[in-house]
Amino acid sequence: MYDLIFKHLEEKVSLSQADKELIMTFFKPKKLKKKQFLLVEGHACKYMAFVNKGLLKAYNVDDKGNEHINQFSPEGWWTSDMSSFFSGENAFYSIDAIEDSEVLLITSEDFENLTLQVPVMDRYFRLLFQNSLITKERRLISSHTHTAEEKYKYILENNPNLIRRIPQNLLASYLGLSPETLSRLKKNAVFTVK
Template identity: 50%
Template sequence: MYELFFSRIAEKIELTEEEKALFITYLTPKKLRRKQYLLQEGDVCKSVAFVEKGALRSYTIDNKGTEHIIQFALEGWWISDMYSMLTGEPSNQNIDAIEDSELVIISRNAQEELMERIPKYERYNRLLLQNAYIAAQRRINYMASLTTEEKYTKLVSTYPDIVQRVPQHMIASYLGLTPETLSRARKQMTRK
């Protein structure tokens, strides 16, 4: 069950068989059906989730009822509301499954204990947070400086699986566009 999980960790740190066995005692497998919530706005986020299979999204809904997608997570990716988890404040995000999904859940308490018992896991988490920060900065920069066509092209080249598996209206939301604007941009790009 945890093959992808441990292979992703092995990309950054090396765990012994004993450490893997200890790790497993802190993990909770979870299955979500399509459209089922992992986290709902107003709840406090108490865990992080690793996607073994499937696809999820995190998003907010503004006062006009419009969704604003913050993140997608496919196989091998992590997803959570880190702000809510770290502060204990209610989340302003929803996280739900785009496809039937299989997750590995680690609670905040389990995270803390694992970092104490396996110190190199703290390094792994630091590397994940650094990469997430870099990705967030890059996305902010792209959103502010690229044209609609450039944003879509960048998404396609960086994350081709997302474009294949995620509905276009969700991709438009992630890019800060209306579905109609994205559709027009895609048509113009195919004409070129």
């Protein structure tokens, strides 16, 4: 259950066996069925989740009932409404499972204790949050400056395995496109999923 998270952690920091044993005590495993919620927009986010198996999406819903997807989280990714997780305020996003999934959950209190008791985890999360910030900034710039074709090509080149798992309507929402526009792009594209 913890092999993937340790592999992911050790890509950024070194862990002793004692560190690993202590880290496991801070996480609670949870299984989610397809379409089951981990977090509902408007409620406080109690957990940050590491995706051990499956695929989740983080999104908000506008006044017309349209989903606007912020993030897909496959195996090896973290997901949460970070603002709510750290502040205790209500979440801006909902998070649910696209596939049957298994996650490892940590509360904000346990997060603080983990980073104090295993100091190398403080460095790990700093690196993780830095990378997340860079990714979100690039995505924001892309949403304002790239054409629909450029957005689609970018995600095909950088996440080909993920694209195969995501229904077209969800991918369109993530890219800020209508399903019809995405369908047209796929039909006319000179580039394909590898």
